[in-house]
Amino acid sequence: xxxxxxxxxxxxxxxxxxxxxxxxxxxxxxxxxxxxxxxxxxxxxxxxxxxxxxxxxxxxxxxxxxxxxxxxxxxxxxxxxxxxxxxxxxxxxxxxxxxxxxxxxxxxxxxxxxxxxxxxxxxxxxxxxxxxxxxxxxxxxxxxxxxxxxxxxxxxxxxxxxxxxxxxxxxxxxxxxxxxxxxxxxxxxxxxxxxxxxxxxxxxxxxxxxxxxxxxxxxxxxxxxx
Amino acid sequence: xxxxxxxxxxxxxxxxxxxxxxxxxxxxxxxxxxxxxxxxxxxxxxxxxxxxxxxxxxxxxxxxxxxxxxxxxxxxxxxxxxxxxxxxxxxxxxxxxxxxxxxxxxxxxxxxxxxxxxxxxxxxxxxxxxxxxxxxxxxxxxxxxxxxxxxxxxxxxxxxxxxxxxxxxxxxxxxxxxxxxxxxxxxxxxxxxxxxxxxxxxxxxxxxxxxxxxxxxxxxxxxxxxxxxxxxxxxxxxxxxxxxxxxxxxxxxxxxxxxxxxxx
Numbered sequence: 001x002x003x004x005x006x007x008x009x010x011x012x013x014x015x016x017x018x019x020x021x022x023x024x025x026x027x028x029x030x031x032x033x034x035x036x037x038x039x040x041x042x043x044x045x046x047x048x049x050x051x052x053x054x055x056x057x058x059x060x061x062x063x064x065x066x067x068x069x070x071x072x073x074x075x076x077x078x079x080x081x082x083x084x085x086x087x088x089x090x091x092x093x094x095x096x097x098x099x100x101x102x103x104x105x106x107x108x109x110x111x112x113x114x115x116x117x118x119x120x121x122x123x124x125x126x127x128x129x130x131x132x133x134x135x136x137x138x139x140x141x142x143x144x145x146x147x148x149x150x151x152x153x154x155x156x157x158x159x160x161x162x163x164x165x166x167x168x169x170x171x172x173x174x175x176x177x178x179x180x181x182x183x184x185x186x187x188x189x190x191x192x193x194x195x196x197x198x199x200x201x202x203x204x205x206x207x208x209x210x211x212x213x214x215x216x217x218x219x220x221x222x223x224x225x226x
Numbered sequence: 227x228x229x230x231x232x233x234x235x236x237x238x239x240x241x242x243x244x245x246x247x248x249x250x251x252x253x254x255x256x257x258x259x260x261x262x263x264x265x266x267x268x269x270x271x272x273x274x275x276x277x278x279x280x281x282x283x284x285x286x287x288x289x290x291x292x293x294x295x296x297x298x299x300x301x302x303x304x305x306x307x308x309x310x311x312x313x314x315x316x317x318x319x320x321x322x323x324x325x326x327x328x329x330x331x332x333x334x335x336x337x338x339x340x341x342x343x344x345x346x347x348x349x350x351x352x353x354x355x356x357x358x359x360x361x362x363x364x365x366x367x368x369x370x371x372x373x374x375x376x377x378x379x380x381x382x383x384x385x386x387x388x389x390x391x392x393x394x395x396x397x398x399x400x401x402x403x404x405x406x407x408x409x410x411x412x413x414x415x416x417x418x419x420x421x422x423x424x425x426x427x428x429x430x431x432x433x434x435x436x437x438x439x440x441x442x443x444x445x446x447x448x449x450x451x452x453x454x455x456x457x458x459x460x461x462x463x464x465x466x467x468x469x470x471x472x473x474x475x476x477x478x479x480x481x482x483x484x485x486x487x488x489x490x
Contacts, residue, residue, distance in 0.1 A: 019254070027250035031243050128243065 007175050008153050014146030014179050021135045021142075022186035028128045029193040035068070036200045039125065042069035043207055050075070056082070070121035070204060071211045077117035078215050081110045082223070110219055114212040121208060125201045129194055136191035143183020150176025401470055402478045402489055405430070405463070409480060410487045412462035413455070419484055421449035426456045427490065431477040436469040444479065456482045 007015065046066040053059045060079050066072040085106045154172025345353075425447040431440035441460055446453055459482075470476045479490030 023247065023250050023254055025250075026253055027243060027246040030249055031246040034246075 007150060007178070011146045011150045011176065011179055014142055014149070015182055018139055018143060018179070018182045018186050021139050022182070025132055025135045025186060025190040025193070028131055029189065032129065032193070032197050035125070036197060036204070038068040039070055039204055040200070042066045043071045043204070045069070046071050047211070070125070070208055073121055074114055074117040074208060074211060075215065077113045078110050078219070081113035082219060085109060086223075107216065107220060111216055114215060118205070118208045118212060122201070122205055125204060129197050132190045132194035132197070136187050136194055139183045139187035139190065140180070141183070143180040146179025146183070147176045150179060401476065405467060405478060406480065406487055406489055408463040408466045409459060413459040413482060413487055415462065416455045416458040417484065418455045419449050419452035421447055421452065423447065424449040424452035424484060426453055426482045427479060428456060428460070428482065429477060429479045430460065431475065432467055432470055433475045434469060434473040436467045438464040438467060439475070440477075452482070
């Protein structure tokens, strides 16, 4: 920590800020890695279980097995809306209570519920990633500010001492450059993590869209009035 | 049951961001401690500007085997400042030389402005030579007087002129620089290393009689061969350590690198 002790107050504050950015960025990276890994893994398992099962109520009873899958959340939302429509169909149910009307907005209700669940899951998955983007874009500039300030201070000291030898100039500049180095150390993993998670989240969104379409198709085929 | 409750019912609590913050903090601490132990942020030892000890003049040695002039401290080379040349007196004005160049046949009546009316060119040249001889004699006398004075001072203080019993004003009178020179000489004989950038920082304590009382390695890059080379260099050099000025115990730090030895 010798390099830290030798810097001025402003450079110290810059370094503390950058270390804070780095710590929080890595915390988010670890958190998101775990979250996205679990979401993908459990979604695969849920889809496998979904296509093997014949009945929605059987699937609904087993949703506790997939707590981190966005698809299970979507299914739960869609199935709950479907049950509501079937229970409160009233006048729309003419012959068979298990049949829902596509004219009265039944399918649209389920579609809206699925869209709402999709939006909610995307928001959950993208939570905190904006901090990574902010760190990636601002940390190098904050570090550069620390460096510029440090070099300004170093040159001021050189001017006061009246000596411009390398032994006098180099340590001040080296201390100042540490701010840029720490800024880059904070920014590089943040940018890499942000891009990685954006890519993974895009895949999960595509999975949710596909599942939503499939769910609506199944509902239309099985419960829709002709 | 609201939608949020239903979602919470399905979703079991996972490790929150707080746990990950603790993990990240631990990760950073491990990184910084590893960096410190691996010396990624190594700070080179601040070294003093190097003072090169140069033996300007070595006085004649009575016995070459003895290696030092009589009366001097053993092993201590004696430094004597070479006297600065005395400015030559200007023997004559430029116009005084003109008659010499233009030779005798010229009319000499116009030439000597100062030498009197009847001075011939031969007389003028004789006077010029006398002036030059007397100036040279004065210069030699002054130089000899200075050397005599220095020798007298040395004898009075019981130490060699310049190093290390000097007053501190002569060239090379820095005791630490003298030790550095001796260490550098010895180190050139023992140097060996295997690491990429070996470095050993030591502290030597020398008592009032010039004996090495303490040798401590304060910092090392971990190269055992280099450490051994430094240790052997110190053992070789300590034979030539003279008593410190004032007879007081002194302690100095030195940094050994393959490039040489620096004072700290």
